[in-house]
């Protein structure tokens with residue numbers, strides 16, 4: 082699509098606009114009746130359009146020579162005869178004001194005389210009204226001259242523009258909706274427009290420029306955090322794909338975390354469920370869960386950004402421990418916010434964080450659990466914008482979901498290699514992972530999102546049961562809403578207040594899910610299954626006794642999904658075993674007193 | 677006509693609807709109007725107010741415990757329609773509003789002649805790309821926040837979008853209710869921001885707690901918005917005296 086920006090002059094903002102990628106035509110208005118009248122143009126390599134309203138041929142020719150114009154746009158009542166007098170090598174755009182189908186009839190007289198038509202909102206003032214017209218009228222245009230669409234197009238028009246198609250539609254003319262004042266354009270808005278327009282989401286993992294996966298995601302943050310998220314996004318994009326970062330990240334994952342983690346063919350489990358079942362052993366990571374993949378990645382990013390104070394939120398304490406661990410490794414200050422209730426419930430992890438040198442700060446507001454710890458961490462970040470907020474799952478404002486998913490993608494990258502060795506194929510039939518916020522699932526699914534042959538199974542905690550009022554099955558019980566900076570599926574009451582989830586597993590006890598999961602579940606790319614507290618306990622005991630592996634309660638949810646899925650003999654299944662059960666021994670002790 | 681444009685400096689008070697009692701709003705609005713406050717911001721309580729300090733968090737959760745809901749809040753305002761003549765602004769996080777239904781909410785706001793909405797977790801770019809049309813349909817102007825750190829071009833963009841209401845300047849980069857001094861650097865930045873806002877009024881909020889600070893702010897901006905300090909006074913039932921001392 083051609084993008085023409087009109088109403089430029091010789092000032093700085095016009096120059097910035099002309100330099101934007103994707104801007105094809107720069108328009109200068111040589112009409113004294115316009116608020117954007119200019120007597121100069123810019124030195125730009127882009128095509129220059131002079132806009133004239135009922136001017137004399139002589140005057141127009143003079144301006145073409147003086148300013149080296151490539152195109153002449155005739156925006157008044159210029160007749161076909163008048164246009165015939167123009168030298169052939171000047172491109173012509175003839176503008177028409179459109180209010181009804183009848184206004185299209187005049188175009189027939191101009192067929193063959195103009196390179197483009199321009200259809201604008203009809204007005205006495207020859208355009209510049211800032212309002213749109215009913216584009217459906219153009220369905221009646223059957224001419225062979227391609228046209229540009231004009232009149233009041235703004236950022237808010239994107240959705241409609243994408244829906245409006247016409248065989249002769251050649252581009253868009255942008256003007257008043259993209260300026261700070263007449264003659265002062267807003268390059269930011271124009272750049273956003275072009276990005277949004279050109280965006281094709283070919284991958285489930287692509288976000289639009291505002292950070293949306295489909296309809297979920299975005300950065301719903303107060304202005305106070307805007308610089309922080311922008312700084313983070315810029316740093317991630319510029320640093321995390323460099324060789325320097327990649328080699329350091331790989332090295333740490335190998336020597337410190339202990340990667341690659343095994344892809345273990347669980348023989349007795351396979352026999353029991355009648356399929357070939359592999360366990361991806363994230364439980365063997367240093368600190369006992371996948372969480373550390375992300376904290377290693379983010380701590381390198383934080384260090385690169387020159388940050389020395391790290392903050393994090395934690396529920397069960399796994400992410401807090403993983404953060405405290407990498408902060409110790411890098412010699413950085415670490416503050417972990419943790420709900421007052423969770424501090425009581427998860428005493429051993431609190432102690433681990435303290436031994437690792439972190440300060441654990443209780444979140445005493447609201448329900449005093451993970452969501453409140455997240456609120457506190459965000460508040461801390463607002464008050465201390467120089468600190469680095471190391472978020473623990475694929476949640477929060479854009480770009481966090483993208484960043485965390487990327488750092489966890491090592492899980493599925495290894496699965497591909499390991500499966501190839503073991504089965505001759507790089508992908509399984511199903512991948513199963515539990516979803517709290519969804520970081521281990523995002524990592525385990527990452528390489529397979531765009532391969533429709535792989536079924537992605539997201540397992541949520543049903544708590545005491547979906548209908549019990551004590552559940553954390555967000556994709557079933559949740560509705561779209563905004564929490565912690567993103568629009569996602571959220572458990573909330575009818576009044577939009579966030580409700581307290583329940584799960585026996587503290588790591589799944591979160592009222593939202595990452596926007597990537599909301600998107601893939603809502604579009605049917607992933608299926609969600611809910612597993613209750615009791616079912617998870619049963620699966621934990623089963624894995625312990627069949628394979629000699631005591632899983633984390635979170636991972637036990639994923640394991641129970643094997644019971645709920647229809648499996649075929651030839652199916653190759655990967656279950657992401659996100660963590661080990663040490664941290665859950667108290668619960669196991671309480672629930673299995675008579676073993 | 678922009679109801680926030682006056683040729684005098686203005687004072688606005690933020691109240692959390694439903695605090696301290698479910699039906700406190702009526703008395704508060706009438707009292708504030710009587711005392712000569714220029715406009716009032718009515719806070720919609722939310723379970724997870726991420727940009728608020730402990731005081732507003734507490735009022736918000738007490739209001740929710742009292743049973744305050746957005747529908748009820750609008751009903752309470754409706755009952756006061758003929759008694760409150762100063763502009764009312766609704767301020768709240770986006771989620772309760774989305775859940776109520778943006779269309780339904782805006783149409784109620786229009787019927788109530790709400791002068792503007794402040795939705796701190798809605799950014800100007802999200803507004804322009806995703807929500808502008810529906811707000812436009814009901815002609816409710818939105819007010820956006822800036823901070824001293826907001827880049828100049830963005831300030832201009834915000835001022836333009838807010839031309840029928842005002843720009844809300846958060847005095848320093850912090851959550852609500854954190855004390856700070858308006859030093860020379862800050863006040864000259866405020867003055868600069870005031871210029872960038874052009875014809876759009878600029879009001880300073882977050883952390884204004886005294887007459888002195890108000891007077892200081894008046895030197896560079898069009899008015900002040902007071903929340904935490906007022907709510908603290910409400911807690912000890914001294915809000916009338918507090919507002920008196922402030923004005």
Ligand SMILES: Cc1ncc(COP(=O)(O)O)c(C=O)c1O
Pocket residue numbers: 370371372396397398399400473474475515516517518519520521522587588589633635636659660661
């Ligand atoms: C072992 C384990 N698995 C899963 C989770 C859930 O988090 P996510 O959904 O981000 O993977 C946690 C969170 O603490 C965890 O510790």
